[in-house]
Amino acid sequence: MNDAMKGDRIAKVLARAGLCSRREAERWIEAGRVSVNGQKLTTPAVTVTGDDQVLVDGNPLPDAEEPRMWRYHKPAGLLTTHSDPEGRPTIFQKMPQKMPRVISVGRLDLNSEGLLLLTNDGGLARRLELPSTGWLRRYRVRVNGRVDENKLAKLAEGVTVEGQRYGRIQAILDVQKGANAWLTVSLAEGKNREIRKVFDHIGYPVGRLIRTAYGPFQLGKLDRGQVEEIRPKVLREQLGLTADKSKRHR
Structure with a gap:
């Protein structure tokens, strides 16, 4: 059976269409915004094929599209989210008007800055966030304290902070x-606030954090x-795709 006949989970289909992330898709389904073949969905545990009619807010x-990606130099003071209940400014409110709807590849917290990758393809964003890609995220980090390089070296073995295990850090x-x-x-x-939590744990609070690279892409x-x-x-080239495969990789 080919992939088209087997279909995909509805959240993956919405993400692949560039409408939202998979997590957002699940929230949209819970809110009753998604229907398949005229039936409003109540669970994301649904598989659809190209023969199914999928509507979001009544729209097909x-x-x-071809996957596209942008480099963005995120300033400190902006949230990496499409909306904030507290009304704080977000990166998406600062995008140029000509930008299509995009999703971030990973996040940078409110006070962090530097390189953030943006894409129109939710499935691609999810794939590039996985450690299995082997893509390193590199940062310049200013910490407070007289640094003991032996402490830094031990981070290569991984560290546990408040029950959370973090992998190798160079x-x-x-x-x-x-x-x-x-x-x-x-x-x-790059788990949530990983660098800040780890360095605070070893006695070097982070004062500034700048992402300079995500895989092969540089802030420059x-x-x-x-x-x-x-x-x-x-x-x-960086994703290992040909022009013919770029629409089908997802």
Whole structure:
């Protein structure tokens, strides 16, 4: 049986259409916004094929587009979310008007800054967030305290903080300036506020955190707040896709 006959879970289909992430799709279904063949869904445990009529808020899904990706230099003070109950500013409110609806690949917290990848393809975003891609996330981190490099070296073994296990972290001391130090930190997963929690745990609170790279994509000289699309040829090469496969990889 081919993939078209087997179909896909509805949340994956919505994400692939670039409408939302899989988690958001599940919330939309709970809110009664999604129907299949005229029946309103009450659970995301539904598989659909190309023969099914899927509507969101009464509207059909847009045609699948070529996956696109942008580099964005996130400033501190913005949330990586489409909406905030507290009304705090988000990165999506700062996007240029010509931008299509995009989803972030991973997140940076309110006070973190630097490189954030954005894509029109929710399935691609999810795939690139997985540690199995092998893509390292690299950061420049300013911490408070006189840094003991032996403590940094031990992070390569992983660390448990308040019952949460964090994997290998590579941390290198770049420069010690008085009571503060700048580090280069690399990790493969990036759980919620991982760097801040780990370094606070070993006695070096983070004062500033800047993501400089996500896999092969670099922050480079991108100005704060600037968005720049990654050329399709470069994107296909880095994802291991051909032009013919780029629409079907999901």
